[in-house]
Amino acid sequence: MGNSRMTAREIARLAGVSVATVSRVWNGVGQVSEETRRRVLEAIEAHGYRPDHLGKALAAGRHNAVGLVFPGLSGPYFSELIQGFESEAVQSRASVHILCTHLREDSDDQVIEMARRVDGITVLGGTISDDAVRRLADMVPVVMLAGSGPDQVPAVRAENTAAMAELTRHLLVEHGLRNLAFVGNPDGSPDVSERWAGFRAAHDELGLPPPAPPIRVGLQQPDGVYAAERLLERGTVPPAIVCANDETALGALVGVLGRGLRVPRDVVITGFDDVPMSALVSPPLTTVRQPIRELAAEAARRLLTTVADPAAASPEHTVLPTTVVIRGSCGCPVGPNP
Amino acid sequence: MGNSRMTAREIARLAGVSVATVSRVWNGVGQVSEETRRRVLEAIEAHGYRPDHLGKALAAGRHNAVGLVFPGLSGPYFSELIQGFESEAVQSRASVHILCTHLREDSDDQVIEMARRVDGITVLGGTISDDAVRRLADMVPVVMLAGSGPDQVPAVRAENTAAMAELTRHLLVEHGLRNLAFVGNPDGSPDVSERWAGFRAAHDELGLPPPAPPIRVGLQQPDGVYAAERLLERGTVPPAIVCANDETALGALVGVLGRGLRVPRDVVITGFDDVPMSALVSPPLTTVRQPIRELAAEAARRLLTTVADPAAASPEHTVLPTTVVIRGSCGCPVGPNP
DNA sequence: ATGGTTCCTGTAACCGGTTACCGTCAACCG
DNA sequence: CGGTTGACGGTAACCGGTTACAGGAACCAT
Known part of the structure; x- marks a missing residue:
């Protein structure tokens, strides 16, 4: 039964040595004879002594x-x-x-x-x-x-800008999509800021006009639902919703499907992060994996x-x-x- | 500019008093003359002194x-x-x-x-x-x-058992459903154990045969997707999937919708917890709110x-x-x- | 003048460790 | 046999606070 009230001095008294020796034995530093070490270890064992963190920290300054x-x-x-x-x-x-x-x-x-x-x-x-x-x-x-x-x-x-630019190029070039909507608040977090930069850069490189301003929402799943609603109630459905992260993309997916639209047929959705859920929804989410x-x-x-x-x-x-x-x-x- | 290396003794020296007085002034305990207090506070202010946590903790034993x-x-x-x-x-x-x-x-x-x-x-x-x-x-x-x-x-x-029993009764009585499937591992967490107990209790009370054994999966969204797949590949689709929590319910919803089934028409799904997302999916999730x-x-x-x-x-x-x-x-x- | 209060403040021990320094003692050497 | 060496282990200072206790000054009453 280890009493946590045990102090090094108490152990020292019980083992018939000084506190310095107890400390030396516990930390395995300095010279201690086999016999003394045994006595100290016995006392430590018998009373379940463990040095106090505060004392250690105070002495060590760490x-x-x-x-x-x-x-x-x-x-x-x-x-x-x-x-x-x-x-x-x-x-x-x-x-x-x-x-x-x-x-x-x-x-x-x-x-x-x-x-x-x-x-x-x-x-x-x-x-x-x-x-x-x-x-x-x-x-x-x-x-x-x-x-x-x-x-x-x-x-x-993680590398944000280049990856988002690559993903955006994929949509612009491979799929020939235009007027992509970006969901996320670039001022809200450095990650989003960089991703937004990559998104714009892809447009720039291809000589396309700059994209529409982002739908500034948070990074949680409900924010994605809300963003989808805002986009859809504008009348013209954007061909693609590029989300700042997977969670908003999953939210947008839910919101879009809830309106009876089909993905990717009626609208394309992409995310960023590759959280486990993204591979499981249907359709599975095109995204960027970061470790x-x-x-x-x-x-x-x-x-x-x-x-x-x-x-x-x-x-x-x-x-x-x-x-x-x-x-x-x-x-x-x-x-x-x- | 506060140097965090300042100690109470240093402040004492600077203010021309003893450490005890510094401590008394800082903690506002004991008797200190207005004049002395002022001098000490000035020194504290001037050097941005803040007492060290370790010293405090060691002395206080807290x-x-x-x-x-x-x-x-x-x-x-x-x-x-x-x-x-x-x-x-x-x-x-x-x-x-x-x-x-x-x-x-x-x-x-x-x-x-x-x-x-x-x-x-x-x-x-x-x-x-x-x-x-x-x-x-x-x-x-x-x-x-x-x-x-x-x-x-x-x-x-939180109260789990009675609430899950009530929810289960709702499905059994109000909606007249039978052969409900339970998703969650009762041995995995006390919460699930109690919810499973409430689920069974509702069957008992109504004199119905005990429910089928639970689909033992974890509590995350992907687990719900997996559970839905397991249930659907059995051939006969259960009329209702009662999930141990909202996350698996949301996962099950995704899995079921992905198979082309409609909720609640083809299969009913319920959750537990009422996380924010649950009100936003479509159909919105019937669940149990816990604070x-x-x-x-x-x-x-x-x-x-x-x-x-x-x-x-x-x-x-x-x-x-x-x-x-x-x-x-x-x-x-x-x-x-x- | 003296004894008793009251108010203020300093001294020093304490919390529980670590460790620099020094003393002791045995072994070994010339 | 005196001196050197090295292993061993104790003493005490230190980390940075808190606080019991005591001492001194000022004031009051006798």
Whole structure:
């Protein structure tokens, strides 16, 4: 029966040694005779002693914890990110503190507060102001995830622009579609901003007039339903709805099908992210695959590396590759292995 | 410009007082003359001093942090839970540690590890073994959320059984349906177990033969798609698919519609939870509304109360009410306000 | 003048670890 | 046999706060 009230001094008393020796035995550092080590280990074992985290942290000046700041847990994308980050952190025996800003105004203060309790923080792009990120980076190592902050702050993100441009070209060239509608708010998140840029770039490159302004909605499934409604009630149905992410695309699909339209026959829909559901709907969603979990894991690794060795810090951006995944919703024939 | 390296002793030196006085001024306790207080506050202000958490925690024997343990972040249900918990904890200025077990085997140890870093833990039902919960409860206050653990451990959950019985009766009596299929694994989570119990109870009460065994799948949207496929490939389409939660119901809806069947005409589908998407699909989903966020917030409140005053602990279960929400997917006419 | 209050503030111990430094002792060498 | 060496382990300072206790000054009543 291990009493968690056991302290190193108590163990020292029981084993007839000093606290220093207990610490040495537990951490396996310094010189301790076999006989003494045995006595100490016995006492530790007998009373289930485990060193207190606070004492350790205070002495070491390290918390062995990292923080993750995100706007909210909307949909599979954020869920995957958080799980990827958490897995990696836990593997390194660091505990994970979360702060969900819900885009509150006072979240900047709360982030600063968090910085005092962890060794490093990963911030999802678009969550807090660049100014807050800078203040944060003055206190602890910071890694931006899926988006970027001020220039000096390292970031891990996926390639958005080129992939979205490629997908858009596919619709414009392969399928000969025009007047594509874009669903997503470029000012809402760095990811959407880049995807919108890729969307426009594809039009530019092909010498086409710039696309219509985006339907500015959020990134959740209900937002996609709403966007579809807004597009359809305009009278003329757009030939294709290019969504900023899969969740809005799935929402748009639901909304479009609910109006009795057929996809891709009456309207084409594409997404971005390749969440598991996208391969399962019918028609399966043409989208862009990005390694969401790996993205977050990489952010965690870079953060932990920097924490362990501040000299290893570099403001470099890690950009993970993405690939266009052609399925049925763009009008391509659905293969046996979608 | 606040240097976070400032310590109370440094401030004391600068203000020409002792550390004790700095502490008294910061915490507003004890007697301090107006003149001294002013000098100290000036020094604090000038150097942006904020007391270190570790020192505070070590002295107070309190971490001012709570933990949340959950199996994984699958879908809006868990997302809502986590956000509800986090909001409430942050309001009480407690930081939130998360542990995502992913149903790993070594998660019991990691939970114990977490217990050494927080003042209390909330565990989602079905995440870790009852034995681990007991060991945990010996170390820190524990509140179970959405499910229950060992008897002595307090829990916060929603009413599942009666609501599912009511919904099932609605299908059996109002719509005269028979041979309902249940989708969900009763052994996978306490929630599903209770819902399955309510499903069976409704059959019992009406003197009907017990329902067919459940289609044992997970709780995510793709699981619903898979379940629908399994049900449909049996040849005879069941008149109704009663899903353990909305996400599988939405998945089943996608799967069924993808096969060219119509809902509710060819097959009825119901869910449980009432996630936002459920009101938006067509037909809108008949389901049971449970106050997910409020559930988690209540768990956080009970945990924080117990942490603040261990004498306030009670093994009582808080059960929040649920309500059946009739929409179109069960065959009822869809009103203007679904 | 003296003893008792009251108000303010400093000293030092404490929370629970880590670790620099130093003393002890046995072994070994010249 | 004195001196050097190296293994071992204890003492105490330190991390950054909180707080019990005590001491000193000012004031009041006797």
